[in-house]
Amino acid sequence: MTRGTALKAVPFCYDPPYPGTVPRSPAMAAAEDYRSHLPSLTYRNQAFIAGKFTAAASGKTFDCISPIDGKLLTRVAECDKEDVDRAVKAARAAFDKGVWSGVAPAYRKKIMLKWVSLIEKHKEELALLETLDMGKPIANSAGGDLPSSIRCIQWYAETCDKVYDELAPARPDSISMITREPIGVVGAVVPWNFPLLMASWKLGPALATGNSVILKPAEQSPLTAIRIAELAAEAGIPDGVLNVLPGFGETAGQALGRHMDVDMIAFTGSTEVGKYFLRYSGESNMKHIALETGGKSPNIIFADIPDMDKAAATAAGGIFYNSGQVCTAASRVIVDEKIKDQFIELVARHAEKWRPQDPLDPKTQMGSMVDEAQMDRVLSYIDIGRKEGAKIAFGGERARRNTGGYYVEPTIFTEVKNSMRIAQEEIFGPVLSTISFKDDAEAVRIANDSIYGLQANLWTRDITRAHKVARALKAGTVNINATDGGDITAPFGGYKQSGIGRDKSLHALEKYQQIKHTYIQL
Ligand code: NAD
Numbered sequence: 477m478t479r480g481t482a483l484k485a486v487p488f489c490y491d492p493p494y495p496g497t498v499p500r501s502p503a504m505a506a507a508e509d510y511r512s513h514l515p516s517l518t519y520r521n522q523a524f525i526a527g528k529f530t531a532a533a534s535g536k537t538f539d540c541i542s543p544i545d546g547k548l549l550t551r552v553a554e555c556d557k558e559d560v561d562r563a564v565k566a567a568r569a570a571f572d573k574g575v576w577s578g579v580a581p582a583y584r585k586k587i588m589l590k591w592v593s594l595i596e597k598h599k600e601e602l603a604l605l606e607t608l609d610m611g612k613p614i615a616n617s618a619g620g621d622l623p624s625s626i627r628c629i630q631w632y633a634e635t636c637d638k639v640y641d642e643l644a645p646a647r648p649d650s651i652s653m654i655t656r657e658p659i660g661v662v663g664a665v666v667p668w669n670f671p672l673l674m675a676s677w678k679l680g681p682a683l684a685t686g687n688s689v690i691l692k693p694a695e696q697s698p699l700t701a702i703r704i705a706e707l708a709a710e711a712g713i714p715d716g717v718l719n720v721l722p723g724f725g726e727t728a729g730q731a732l733g734r735h736m737d738v739d740m741i742a743f744t745g746s747t748e749v750g751k752y753f754l755r756y757s758g759e760s761n762m763k764h765i766a767l768e769t770g771g772k773s774p775n776i777i778f779a780d781i782p783d784m785d786k787a788a789a790t791a792a793g794g795i796f797y798n799s800g801q802v803c804t805a806a807s808r809v810i811v812d813e814k815i816k817d818q819f820i821e822l823v824a825r826h827a828e829k830w831r832p833q834d835p836l837d838p839k840t841q842m843g844s845m846v847d848e849a850q851m852d853r854v855l856s857y858i859d860i861g862r863k864e865g866a867k868i869a870f871g872g873e874r875a876r877r878n879t880g881g882y883y884v885e886p887t888i889f890t891e892v893k894n895s896m897r898i899a900q901e902e903i904f905g906p907v908l909s910t911i912s913f914k915d916d917a918e919a920v921r922i923a924n925d926s927i928y929g930l931q932a933n934l935w936t937r938d939i940t941r942a943h944k945v946a947r948a949l950k951a952g953t954v955n956i957n958a959t960d961g962g963d964i965t966a967p968f969g970g971y972k973q974s975g976i977g978r979d980k981s982l983h984a985l986e987k988y989q990q991i992k993h994t995y996i997q998l
Pocket residue numbers: 665666667668669670674692693694695723724725726727728729730733744745746747749750752768769770771802803804902904930969970974975
């Protein structure tokens with residue numbers, strides 16, 4: 477791989493093949509195939525409960541708008557409390573009957589792998605739905621989101637018959653068994669930035685461990701979730717085991733969070749809403765709550781970096797990928813003051829390549845924001861940054877206005893102080909704050925001065941410094957000379973207000989299971 481082709485950022489969540497790492501990779505080829513699906517594309521737009529598509533009990537729908545051009549794609553069932561009740565009943569009945577929770581793990585694996593093969597078969601259609609629904613480039617949907625979602629569910633399917641229970645080292649006159657049981661009915665509430673992938677991170681381990689699931693996709697991006705539930709039924713996942721309820725957070729999401737017969741919520745989204753779920757749980761049945769929430773990841777650039785151009789290209793990709801709508805977005809570059817000007821200039825040069833283009837063009841690197849509200853939110857933060865006294869070194873404006881879609885230029889702020897709102901708050905857009913430091917201690921202090929602790933990155937050629945700083949950083953993932961390392965085998969989650977629990981890897985299985993101790997006196 478030549479220098480330059482390998483430099484593009486790989487988001488936190490992708491498994492190989494990474495989009496754009498080789499010229500016209502299989503990912504690009506997949507992206508180019510999408511056009512053949514456009515004429516025949518249909519939108520499943522109802523709830524999926526007990527193995528059937530159904531309208532919301534109220535008959536209400538909401539508009540599903542494509543952010544690419546602001547046009548209506550379809551109207552989607554707007555589920556609410558009554559639909560949550562119906563789905564929970566179906567999920568509980570399936571769980572209690574043991575049609576999934578009580579079958580041989582190898583059988584679950586077989587059905588899940590069949591589901592994987594159906595998702596694989598429909599991957600271009602799903603990639604296209606993802607791009608139309610949330611505005612990410614087709615090369616990313618086809619080359620990143622789809623292969624990574626497929627790999628995730630496949631990986632967890634494989635765990636079904638490979639993870640063992642334990643015997644405790646108890647007294648010789650006893651047997652002390654530690655067994656794992658599915659937790660029951662799981663509500664999975666997910667965001668819109670990687671709609672299918674975030675759903676897969678929940679569905680893979682939750683279903684592999686035998687639970688029944690009710691998935692509530694974000695209202696901005698419900699289409700792929702609905703479609704894969706249909707494919708799950710086709711694969712043989714029994715009715716009621718996987719239900720999908722499109723709808724709004726304050727209604728459907730809250731009803732799920734407060735339901736007395738939901739045993740667990742697996743949530744990915746903002747820190748603010750994550751805290752709501754803790755409250756819902758406390759005010760209802762004390763259901764288990766796992767949270768993957770926000771981030772404001774530091775990207776520390778020491779003066780001895782091995783390759784400044786590579787670090788700058790990765791810094792640009794680390795914030796501009798997916799229009800910055802990434803929980804691990806490397807949104808704070810914390811750079812040694814000795815190389816600050818040179819480094820920022822290089823990042824700005826790379827930012828040029830991230831100007832938003834048509835998401836349906838396979839060559840596009842950056843697409844739109846997810847919707848108008850998110851675009852307005854990001855633009856308002858750019859305004860806040862200006863008013864706080866930071867300077868814009870690149871971008872700073874809305875783009876492609878004439879398309880009717882919602883695009884923002886890649887934006888770089890200089891002269892940022894870590895106390896400013898643009899350095900403290902999660903903007904969730906393509907906006908980079910650059911901050912300088914004088915010594916290692918100051919770099920660490922600035923990096924840790926955040927309510928978040930999802931991911932941190934550092935660049936140095938000094939192995940001792942790398943280890944010392946990595947230990948001092950309060951984050952669930954620390955990348956050294958990279959921004960988004962780790963595939964499905966690595967646990968992912970946050971310190972501080974970035975979450976509770978871990979997604980990905982075998983560790984994710986733990987949260988979907990109860991641990992039972994059975995003691996036998998011999
Ligand atoms: P969000 O918190 O607004 O919404 C997430 C989900 O919660 C959606 O399904 C939404 O409908 C639902 N929801 C919203 N309000 C609710 C309420 N009052 N009660 C119950 N449910 C409610 O987040 P978002 O805007 O969809 O996504 C962006 C956020 O997600 C960012 O903060 C980002 O950092 C975070 N995120 C975290 C990770 C991670 O793994 N840590 C990954 C991706 C995104």
